[in-house]
Amino acid sequence: MELRQLQYFLKVAQKEHVTRAAEELHVAQSAVSRQIHQLEQELGVDLFMQKGRNLQLTPVGQLFCKRVDSLLKELDRSVAEVHEFLDPERGEIRIGFPHSLGTHLIPTIVAEFRQHYPHVKFRFKQGTYPSLIKDVLSGEVDLAFISPFPGSDEQVTGDVVMTEELFAILPQNHPLAGETVIRLEQLKDEKFVLFSQGYSLRPIVWQACMQAGFQPQIAFEGGETDTIRGLVAAGMGVSLLPEMALFQTNPLQPAQVRIVEPAVTRTVGLIHRTDGKLPLVARSFRTFLLTYFRVK
Known part of the structure; x- marks a missing residue:
């Protein structure tokens, strides 16, 4: 089983279409189909079934997809940690926030943080209260601003910042x-x-x-x-x-x-997974934010 097969499988599962997956992956459609076929042969199961013009995950495909998604996210985090170890000031911070904070607060704090860490990259994701909680738990984002602060929750932890x-x-x-x-x-x-x-x-x-x-x-x-x-x-x-x-x-x-x-x-609170270890650059950003709001 190859990493490329898992990446192709996950993309097809997301797009529900081989052609659209191939376009996003910038590879030939035949290459994607071949890798999916080889993966199914190796596992001995059908991962997809035809539904109209689209593909749909089979029940076992859904189970496998959850594991693959988690595995690839963990791999991405591991690669990011290596890069941060080599250069802690060039990592990527993934942060979620509600729309009401996006007009003024997020641009302000990011601009101020980048004055100290100009090479840090940001990946943003807006969402509702339940979707932000879900993104934190799934590892889609490292940190999330959320309102109201969730209070007692065994799965997420954080601080009320304002x-x-x-x-x-x-x-x-x-x-x-x-x-x-x-x-x-x-x-x-x-x-x-x-x-x-x-x-x-x-x-x-x-x-x-x-x-x-x-x-x-x-x-x-x-x-x-x-x-x-x-x-x-x-x-x-x-x-x-x-x-x-x-x-x-x-x-x-x-x-x-x-x-x-x-x-x-x-x-308004800043939360992260209770059982998750924040990447170095995300920890630096969290420390910056807590100081930022304390002095405001």
Whole structure:
């Protein structure tokens, strides 16, 4: 069994198509087919079955795919550790984060870190709360910013790096747009623009509204802070967003007002696998981040 066979097998499993896998691997389709055939002969099982124009993993193929995926990721980490041992300042950091941190925070901290380690590479992955947890556990990312901080979890560990206030955002012509502060209950009759299910800000806003004595009426849902902010600015409803998501990125902007009853906040944490050893360069980045947020 050769490493190349496993790499080709995993790519075909991901693409569910030999031609598309070959194109991404930059090899001939016949080479991929031949390697898959040899692998199946060596194992004595069929790893794929035809489903229309695509290929689908057989049950034993699914089992084998999980092991191969884990094996190749571990191999990648081992190679990275060797490179980092030879030159700790030229490694790659794989980091996950929710969309709400991507506009300002992530570019800021990466730019500052690269002033000290200019040759370090970054691989970024945005995701929802459950997908970020999954990416950390699977080894897809080394570190992940996550909100809210997961608290007690045997599989991931980390630190709360900041607590952030959420503001009410309103159309510019809203009667409350000129206020300095409002009580959340003042929005009980409004239509809300909320994040879709799976996004961590949704339950934070929902629970805050319930605490204020009402259930929010949902007019629209979205998956990005720019979408939420834009819909509110266009008069489609009101919402709550963390301060970090309110940096202006386009001319159409909603009004933002501080909420005092109840004060609405979210915790942002930096997590990694409890049983996983971080690569040297990721450990350096984590130390940098903890210091960065302590002095802010």
